[in-house]
Amino acid sequence: MSSSEDKTCAICLGSVETGQGQAIFTAECSHSFHFACIGNSVTHGNYLCPVCRARWNDLPFVMQNLNLNANNSSIDHESFHDSRNLFFPNPQQQPPVRRRPVFEPEPLQFSDDEPLPAVTTDVSPSGLQNVSIKAVPERAAIAASESIPRFAVLVGLRAPSLSEDARQMQRAPIDLVTVLDVSGSMYGSKLNLLKRAVNFVVDNLGPLDRLSVVSFSTHARRIFPLRRMTEHGRDDAKRAVNSLLASGSTNIVEGLKKGVQVLEERHHHNPVASIIFLSDGRDTCNFGSQLPTFSNQRQPPQYLLLLPASICPGNRENQDHDQREIFPVHAFGFGSDHDPLTMHAISDSSGGTFSFIESYEMVQDAFASCIGGLLSVVTQELRLMVRSASHGVEIKSIPSGRYASEISDQGSQGTINVGDLYADEEKEFLVNISVPTLTNAEGEESERKTSLLDITCSYRDVVSKEMVQIDGDLVEIRRPESPSPPDLVVNLEVDRQRNRLNAAESIAEAQRMAETGNLLGAQSLLSNGRSALLASPSGQAGDGLCMWLEAEMKETEQRMGSRHRYEREGRAYALSNMSAHGYQRATTRGSRAAAAFGGSASFYSGDLSATDSASFNGYVTPLMASMVSKSQQLNKTEDATASTPQQLNKTEDATPNNSQQLNKTEDATPRQE
Structure with a gap:
């Protein structure tokens, strides 16, 4: 469909741009119509999209006492704001009684975060075990007369576990901001599933954790300030989440800016701060409405330059003096129409992860896996250091993925900045070194060895708040005259x-x-x-x-x-x-x-x-696994006892490939390239 068709009601051919005093209905297939036009069509039994002929699961329902017509430009704002009462999964279903959401005016600055509880000095929880280090050389032995220009040593780190009885006291509390897409394409089952997933997050945050909720469509709004998830905090957070409505365009830039503002302007700080960002579409407000093509060579859109440096460090004007904290953005691409290049670029630059939620009903499990990690941070500021332990042993390369690494002192020292570790999380790195010949091959052959690497790591313990340094075992290798066959494996x-x-x-x-x-x-x-x-x-x-x-x-x-x-x-x-x-x-x-x-x-x-x-x-x-299992069990229980969004799609669920059919109506009609 062309851009001009996107802004035209297919029934009356009038404009469906916002701001013209007419209510707009956006179907799950993303096509928009005047509410009066499509409402009249549905009342006459037309349940297919007039544009693509897709069958809708969520139909517009026009209340008799609300006069919405093409000529009415004075619709009551309060009634329209509560327009969720106009939409029902089934034309015969009666409108539920719901309270209209009440939003407090946003302050100019978000320094209204709830204070953290005073630290109790007389409480001394059992401390964590230390991070463990292992080192494994590529082979057990190298011939004394042999020099190897590239020999690998595996260096592994493993974070300590969390004990069941002191889990809340042994991990770092978190300040979490959820930045949620509520544009028109999120209407219906997708928004219901998103609310359910965020409510799961709310239920699993502890009283020391704080949550803020930002929603965005054409504009962004902080609908819930950064508050502790006590019993009252959870109830208020859920009310805010459940009040979300879907309408408007997609303004990713404003949504992320607002989420960052919450964290940057907070008065109090928990040790961990992260953003969970979900969107099902492309930014249509900041030069990002065009689909990426093969000719763009993986270039993310230019509007990423508009994002704050605290999630896109490359946007800093002065690298030497701007030392603001970096907030990891864990981005979730929802469905098949999101912008993966952009979302991956944002998460990658901030140190977060990018997840692809292909099947809509999996959003809660995806969030569960993410917070299973975020709610188990046990070490921070972790730095791994390796040093040459013998003359002639030189560090050649450290393929460390997205973790910053550096080789200094002419190859005699290497560092990897890892940052936070989740409980039981493991990181493994190959350190490629050169090994020289053994020049002084004296003494018993069985005792001839070359020391390869000294390994240490330092980190901040989240329980004691102290810096800890751990020394690994010296990495050595035997140097016989003629290695045996097992030595060469x-x-x-x-x-x-x-x-x-x-x-x-x-x-x-x-x-x-x-x-x-x-x-x-x-x-x-x-x-x-x-x-x-x-x-x-x-x-x-x-x-x-x-x-x-x-x-x-x-x-x-x-x-x-x-x-x-x-x-x-x-x-x-x-x-x-x-x-x-x-x-x-x-x-x-x-x-x-x-x-x-x-x-x-x-x-x-x-x-x-x-x-x-x-x-x-x-x-x-293990804690990520446990959290996803908890989510899956909750889904089974709720599905068995109540009408859920999944139950509204029984026809899709009966097909072999329901994850594809749950995605937009591209499955029903060929996509226009």
């Missing part, structure tokens, strides 16, 4: 990490190729990468991580099968994978939640086998 943990890095790079490169229109080349790259992965030592051993990576690459390859499919789902799927691998942190991808599993398998101990691959989920922590 590549360690499976190192091989597994190489496979992870190779898979991540293959997906990223395939995505770059797909953006230029080379879909066949992208598919071939992924196919060759899968073959190489399965032929590797860990792949031959049936390693669980390798099986998971292979399945992930295969799915990415399939979603690049055509231009239409790539634009609809492949782009977002690939970018959510890239986000997960870049930060070694779980994301929701496609029709699977980040923790939709029977349990989480860890590859930290290196004991995965082929039997683990079915339940293996990369980067999922």
Whole structure:
């Protein structure tokens, strides 16, 4: 449909632009009509979209006592603001009795956040265990006369667990802002499911956590200030969330600006601050209404330059003097019509994650997985340091993904800035070094060794608030005259990490190729990468991580099968994978939640086998798994006891591919390229 058709009512051919005194109805297929026009059509039994012929699940219902017609330009603002009473899933359903939402005027500055409770000095919760460090060389031995220009050492970190009895006291409280798209395309089941998901978040925040809610469509509004989630705070937050209405355009820039403003202007500060950002569309208010094409070479839209530097650090005018805090944005692309390039760029630059919610009913599980991590931060400001332990051992490279790393002192020292760690979260890095020949090969052969690396990490403990430094074991390697065959076998943990890095790079490169229109080349790259992965030592051993990576690459390859499919789902799927691998942190991808599993398998101990691959989920922590399981159980209970948004779509649920049919009416009509 052309842009001119988008602004025209297909029934009377009049303008449906806002601000002209007429009520507008936007259907779930995104087509808009004058309310009077479409209401009259529905009362005569026409339940299909006049434009695309899609069958609507949510129909407009015109109340007899409200005169809405094309000539009435004096509609009562209060009645129109409460227009949710005009929309019902079924024409025979009677309007429910609901209270009209009452919004307090926004202050000029958002320094009205609720104060934090005073720190009780006489309460001393049991402290956390320390972060654990492991180091595994690529091979067990190197010949004394051999020099290797590139030898890998795997360095792994694992955060401590949270005890069940002191969980709230052993993790960092959070200031969380949800920035929610309530534009017209969110009307109906999507908005209902979003409200349900945010209410789940509200229920799982603790009394020390604070929540603020920002909604945006054509304009953005803070509908709930930053308040503690006590019993009263939860009740008020839910009332605010449940009052949300869907209408208007999509102004992503203003929504994120408002969310950042809440955090930047708060008077009190919890240790962790994050933004959860959800949108189902593209910014239509800031030069972002055009669909990305193959010719744009993966360039995000220019309006990202309008975003605050605290979520897009590259927008800082003065890098030396602007030291504002960076707020991670965990972005959720909802359905098939969102802008994955933009949302991934925002999350990536801020240190957050990008998730692709392909199936609408999965939004609560996706939020559950995210907050399962955010509500379990146990260490902050973590920094990993590796130092050469012998003359001639030089650090060559540290492929650290999206974590900033640096090699200094002519290769004798390397650092990786990791930041926050969730409970039980693991990070693994390969440190590539050069190993020289052993010049003084004296003494017993069995005692000849070369010291490779000294490893330390420092971080802030969220319980004690003190900085902690942990020293790892010295990494050494034996230097016999002639290594035995077992000494030459590549360690499976190192091989597994190489496979992870190779898979991540293959997906990223395939995505770059797909953006230029080379879909066949992208598919071939992924196919060759899968073959190489399965032929590797860990792949031959049936390693669980390798099986998971292979399945992930295969799915990415399939979603690049055509231009239409790539634009609809492949782009977002690939970018959510890239986000997960870049930060070694779980994301929701496609029709699977980040923790939709029977349990989480860890590859930290290196004991995965082929039997683990079915339940293996990369980067999922136990608390993330627990939170998603809680969400799924709640959904089952609510579905069994009440009429839910999912039950309004029984016809879709009966089809084999309901996640696709729940998306917009592109499934009912061919998409116009």
